[in-house]
Amino acid sequence: MNSQISEHIQFILNQLAPFKCKLIAVTKTRSIAELQATYTAGILDFGENRVQEMVDKQPQLPADIRWHQIGHLQTNKVKYIAPFVHLIHSVDSFKLLKEINKEALKNNRTIPCLLQMYIAQEETKFGLDKQELEELLNNPELSSLKNIQIVGLMGMASFTENTAQIKTEFQSLKNIFEEVKTQKKGEKAGNVDWQEISMGMSGDYLLAAQEGSTMVRVGSKIYGAR
Template identity: 70%
Template sequence: MSIAQQIAKIQLELTPYASKLIVVTKTRSIDELLSVHTCGTLDFGENRVQEMVEKQAQLPQDIRWHQIGHLQTNKVKYIAPFVHLIHSVDSWSLLAEINKQAAKNNRVIPCLLQMYIAQEDTKFGLDKQEAIDILQNPALTQLENIQIVGLMGMASFTSDTDQIRQEFKLLKGLFEHFKSQQTGVGSGRVAWNEISMGMSGDYLLAAQEGSTMVRVGSAIFGPRA
């Protein structure tokens, strides 16, 4: 199948669940990305800041860039002028730096708190109490150039679909708990709208469990070289 056919197939699969497709463009060529753009798909996800910055300069300006990989505070300034959504906020210090750099660019940058849901030591993310500490920090009201709009999580790298489903249920449960409790909403900096979970191997499972956006690369482009 062509890139266009793969995108159309995945979008059709996602239609009953109203999950948005984020096309993961890590290591992919400019020509491949232009093929995605030609399909009318505008949400591109990158893991590495340098790669995102280089591609953003060469591609149409209507693309919505999603930072989906681990983000270091010293790299925020490079993407602050244009990034559409940062999925991977895993500390108060990172959130504060995003606010600082967004203010310099006269922007409000939407962010997701990355939750640790996998049974792997290699994944980043917050536990429930760490997220609450951020959401209930009195200083959150002063971060006028960010908005926390939901949660992101990465399931374990395993073929055990029952385990993956349980991890997605865990993230959805945390989201619903925070939303029902209106956690952080009083700060004016929080709105519970998005759950980012699911990748090429499990995006349909994630959509079934309530993901509002899935991050898919190899299922569109094929395996990386």
């Protein structure tokens, strides 16, 4: 199992090598042994969907692992991951951003966040639309949140075999990213720094990298189907 995990990781890293794109291993439902094998293969970025699972696993694994919260996050769960989470990918409201700031302050930390955009043609995905993004970024309270840093955007494409549609959705996220990055360049918001685009999963990570993703979230292509 361990050698297989290592081989799969190496294969994906070779594919991503031409792009400036980081591999995040999606470790939800995976065993501690599988996570240890992932770490041994050189991956430090682990993505979890469920807060409880991340909190259970984190103390059992090496301290230099960077934990990414990639699933929908409820405000009442923020306090459990605030002491150690490396990056929260799924911020979809100003209310959640305020809660992250509050818990980060308690832990004497600044927590990097991505704003989750709704780019899919499906009803099941969370995220902000373009207008909601603008409203959040123009909220006068934003600059007072000293313990968060918005570092980019995250999005999930539609679950479809239609590559052209997925590509269009990725391009729309990249365009929004470039737009806000340009718009906000001259503005002095100390807690906003446009660096990351998190898009692409096991089925479409290579396409995402080609379309400008800086981090892909891959699970089944590393570990096999659940």
